[in-house]
Amino acid sequence: MSRAPHLGWRLATIFTWLLLLFLVAPIVMVVPLSFSGNSFLEFPPTSWSTRWYAAFAGSLDYRQAVMNSVIVGLPVALLSSIFGTLAAIAIERGALPGRRILAALFVAPAIIPQMVLAIGLYPLMVQVGLIGSFPAVILGQTVICTPLVFLAVGAALRGYAPSYELAAMTLGAGRWHTFWLVTFPMIRPAVVIGFILAFTVSFDELILAMFLASPTTRTMPRLLWEQLTYEMTPTIAAATASILAATGVLLLVAAWVGRRSTVRLDAAP
Amino acid sequence: MRRPRPWSPEAGYRAWIILPALFMLAFFVIPLGRVLFTSLSPADGIGLGAYQALFRDAVFSIVLLETLRIALMVTLGCLVLAYPVAYVVAELRGRWQRLALAMILLPFWTSAVIRSYAWLVIFQRQGPFNQVLLGLGVIDRPLRPLNSGLALDVGMLHIMLPFMLLPLLSAMWRIDRRLLLAASVLGAPPWRQFVHVYLRLSLPGVAAGCALVFITSLGFYITPALLGGSGTMMVSQLIYQQASRLLNWPLASASGSVLLILTSVLFVLYQRIGQPRTARRARPPVAGDVAEGRA
Amino acid sequence: MSGATEGASLRYVAVAKRYGPLTALHPVDLSIASGEFFAMIGPSGSGKTTLLGITAGFVTPSQGQVLVNGRDIVGEPPHRRAVGMVFQNYSLFPHMTVAENVGFPLRMRRVKRAEIAARVQAALAMVRMGQMGDRLPAQLSGGQQQRVALARAAVYRPALLLMDEPLGALDKNLREEMQDEIRRLQRELGATVVYVTHDQQEAATLADRVAILRNGRVEQVGPPHEIYEMPANRFVASFLGEANLLPLEATQGERARTAGGLELAVATSDAASGPEPTLCLRPENVRLGEAAAGLGNAWTATVLEAVHIAGSIRYRLQLPGGTVLLARAPARIGDPVWQAGATVVAGWRPADAVILLA
Ligand SMILES: Nc1ncnc2c1ncn2[C@@H]1O[C@H](COP(=O)(O)OP(=O)(O)O)[C@@H](O)[C@H]1O
Numbered sequence A: 001m002s003r004a005p006h007l008g009w010r011l012a013t014i015f016t017w018l019l020l021l022f023l024v025a026p027i028v029m030v031v032p033l034s035f036s037g038n039s040f041l042e043f044p045p046t047s048w049s050t051r052w053y054a055a056f057a058g059s060l061d062y063r064q065a066v067m068n069s070v071i072v073g074l075p076v077a078l079l080s081s082i083f084g085t086l087a088a089i090a091i092e093r094g095a096l097p098g099r100r101i102l103a104a105l106f107v108a109p110a111i112i113p114q115m116v117l118a119i120g121l122y123p124l125m126v127q128v129g130l131i132g133s134f135p136a137v138i139l140g141q142t143v144i145c146t147p148l149v150f151l152a153v154g155a156a157l158r159g160y161a162p163s164y165e166l167a168a169m170t171l172g173a174g175r176w177h178t179f180w181l182v183t184f185p186m187i188r189p190a191v192v193i194g195f196i197l198a199f200t201v202s203f204d205e206l207i208l209a210m211f212l213a214s215p216t217t218r219t220m221p222r223l224l225w226e227q228l229t230y231e232m233t234p235t236i237a238a239a240t241a242s243i244l245a246a247t248g249v250l251l252l253v254a255a256w257v258g259r260r261s262t263v264r265l266d267a268a269p
Numbered sequence B: 001m002r003r004p005r006p007w008s009p010e011a012g013y014r015a016w017i018i019l020p021a022l023f024m025l026a027f028f029v030i031p032l033g034r035v036l037f038t039s040l041s042p043a044d045g046i047g048l049g050a051y052q053a054l055f056r057d058a059v060f061s062i063v064l065l066e067t068l069r070i071a072l073m074v075t076l077g078c079l080v081l082a083y084p085v086a087y088v089v090a091e092l093r094g095r096w097q098r099l100a101l102a103m104i105l106l107p108f109w110t111s112a113v114i115r116s117y118a119w120l121v122i123f124q125r126q127g128p129f130n131q132v133l134l135g136l137g138v139i140d141r142p143l144r145p146l147n148s149g150l151a152l153d154v155g156m157l158h159i160m161l162p163f164m165l166l167p168l169l170s171a172m173w174r175i176d177r178r179l180l181l182a183a184s185v186l187g188a189p190p191w192r193q194f195v196h197v198y199l200r201l202s203l204p205g206v207a208a209g210c211a212l213v214f215i216t217s218l219g220f221y222i223t224p225a226l227l228g229g230s231g232t233m234m235v236s237q238l239i240y241q242q243a244s245r246l247l248n249w250p251l252a253s254a255s256g257s258v259l260l261i262l263t264s265v266l267f268v269l270y271q272r273i274g275q276p277r278t279a280r281r282a283r284p285p286v287a288g289d290v291a292e293g294r295a
Numbered sequence C: 001m002s003g004a005t006e007g008a009s010l011r012y013v014a015v016a017k018r019y020g021p022l023t024a025l026h027p028v029d030l031s032i033a034s035g036e037f038f039a040m041i042g043p044s045g046s047g048k049t050t051l052l053g054i055t056a057g058f059v060t061p062s063q064g065q066v067l068v069n070g071r072d073i074v075g076e077p078p079h080r081r082a083v084g085m086v087f088q089n090y091s092l093f094p095h096m097t098v099a100e101n102v103g104f105p106l107r108m109r110r111v112k113r114a115e116i117a118a119r120v121q122a123a124l125a126m127v128r129m130g131q132m133g134d135r136l137p138a139q140l141s142g143g144q145q146q147r148v149a150l151a152r153a154a155v156y157r158p159a160l161l162l163m164d165e166p167l168g169a170l171d172k173n174l175r176e177e178m179q180d181e182i183r184r185l186q187r188e189l190g191a192t193v194v195y196v197t198h199d200q201q202e203a204a205t206l207a208d209r210v211a212i213l214r215n216g217r218v219e220q221v222g223p224p225h226e227i228y229e230m231p232a233n234r235f236v237a238s239f240l241g242e243a244n245l246l247p248l249e250a251t252q253g254e255r256a257r258t259a260g261g262l263e264l265a266v267a268t269s270d271a272a273s274g275p276e277p278t279l280c281l282r283p284e285n286v287r288l289g290e291a292a293a294g295l296g297n298a299w300t301a302t303v304l305e306a307v308h309i310a311g312s313i314r315y316r317l318q319l320p321g322g323t324v325l326l327a328r329a330p331a332r333i334g335d336p337v338w339q340a341g342a343t344v345v346a347g348w349r350p351a352d353a354v355i356l357l358a
């Protein structure tokens, strides 16, 4: 569509790019900050160095927190992918009674305030003796990550007619073969995207980790949070920039997978 | 004539819900039920004691009203800022649109901790915010935006904008531009085309964006804890304080229940009336449709 | 591929389907012989897909039996039914090549690899797609996808082949070409075919017998020409080809009067027994000009409109009293042609019109 360079349109375009700049600038600002040579946070930095990265990489606390985040994030992503996919298939293909309520149940954890879930999970985990352990954090975060996979896979399932599965069945495939040879290949991009998003969200999650983890199982966001509240050195900036880079890579992978499917990144909330 | 358990394609898929549903029951429904239950049973038997205590003390009411106010302001602010931006981005093509989209998605998937941290740096006493204003001569003494609520407003807007932009965009992308042409052929001047066609058709996105932003804002913890200074407190912060500092679980649960019920009601309302009729399906897709690819 | 299979016989006994308060299918009784090409036609929503879904096993009937070679298959899952099905959207698996698609049913039946390759090649050759085995479905045209879908449904030689509007997505020329192909394939395979379409011409071209459905009921069953000549009611008459339907007000002996006031000669006299007796006259049975003079029914009519349609001329005529009549005459060179506004004698033999009782 060609449009005359209307004044209103020009103003709107300028406003748009300013707002988009407003969205990314604070995040991008963390990168120069992390290369600061100063010992406390100053922007723009007056000198440059990589010592905060050295401090970050050399810190036992940070190293362990990154490890913990991965130890938590991978199972969370895997479990969320399994639960989200199973639920999406059952709800989209099962003609379940009360499917609207069930669907709401699998979206709700993404909406309900995490603080409320946290004060509900904490006594439960104490009771079953899991509090402070990795399983406690993993189970808790899986609850809030399952909706991401559920939404992505649900959209993928609505994206093609169920006749593909019925065709497989008339051709002699039982349920098992129908799932692995037809359904799963059709929804695989959505499952992969859901997996990556779930991992990213787990990697960033603070509140459940605050309640359910212990000092030995604390994840990266929790460590950052603890650091933020008493010591504001550029080490945090280096850590933050590293997380940003990792997140960026994961999202690029997700976008690349998504390019080949009908599922979009913004299918998730 | 009834046959026992006739085979049907749907029946087999039904069982797949069992595992995820049990998981959600154990780690979502039961914990939330427990919050409600705990709120009703302070030491001396079932009752509304915790709620009475909660509302007797003015703090909770103040915090709740403040939370609602902030959520409302953030929602309106996001809508006003995001609508024109989404409109422009939906019109962009190719490379520019991809760039704009990346600029929306980057903050969308960056953790709230990191983004709040960035704003904390910006709004420090010696931070870029004060430096720029001092440099421009707008002010002659550094401001303290962290205590005035300004930092919180900006930070929340920044965090919630993508949640408004993305639903708006997906609704606007779905608008068939030929409808605008049709309207103009039928004699509608541009502003009427916009109001009667574009605006109307983008309303589902507006509803989705507002619901998402408002409901999410109600539960915010990280941003107000970091940027709110000493002046403001939101409900999640109060819950945290009641639970982990005061160890008063009935009180924390009562606060949590109020927040839970509020968000649930809004969520259900949105699901009921917020979603446009076209997005709802009259009946589940079933084998009947199927053979013709109608689903 | 060689050697035709023995087609299955199919019988529906009081098969019905209800969705809550909505009845998609009223009890249906039909018998389809082994090797028969049977078509079901009807407007959208008449229950065709539902009946096919019941036969394939996607839809559980609310009541009734589906007998294949005399055995009730209701409750059996689709993958045990050995029924082949072609879908309107083809439903070729997008992530598998053409050869993998066609080989899929053989793989499910644990056929050996080498044999799969040979049978896939033969099936593809049969639909003239022998060179396309390595392509992905997305790289094929609509007609080619249709051929692959046929090959996939036929490769394991099911005794019963179901097709739900298989040509609905193709344009007219391709449709006619594929009709020939389907007919040829059915003869080679020897399978019984149940074919759903909403195109009456397609049904008439392909089928040995046709069932006409409306609102979940079977209105009439029979060979296409028989239904065309002797429709059971006004719906069938107007659904299958064009028809002049003249409501009759009074009949006496071999005379009748239409609601429009025309006094007619009719062939039979038992018309009065129906609730709404109607005269059904096919446009091609209306004769014009000299040919009409002296017939049992003949009037001077005004030509309202004359339209050339591939090989024939379709006239809209107005009879005395205002009755409008459609007539079709072959457009042979040298034959007289009447233009709009002209007057012409129009008539028909009483034996060429049928009286419908409903
Ligand atoms: N799963 C279903 N739930 C409710 N109604 C259905 C379902 N499948 C089909 N119907 C209804 O049954 C009737 C017959 O449908 P169908 O067999 O698809 O007709 P056709 O194939 O002749 O167009 C229609 O009114 C349709 O809306």
Ligand SMILES: [Mg+2]
Residues within 6 Å of the ligand: B292, C045, C048, C049, C050
């Ligand atoms: Mg149909």
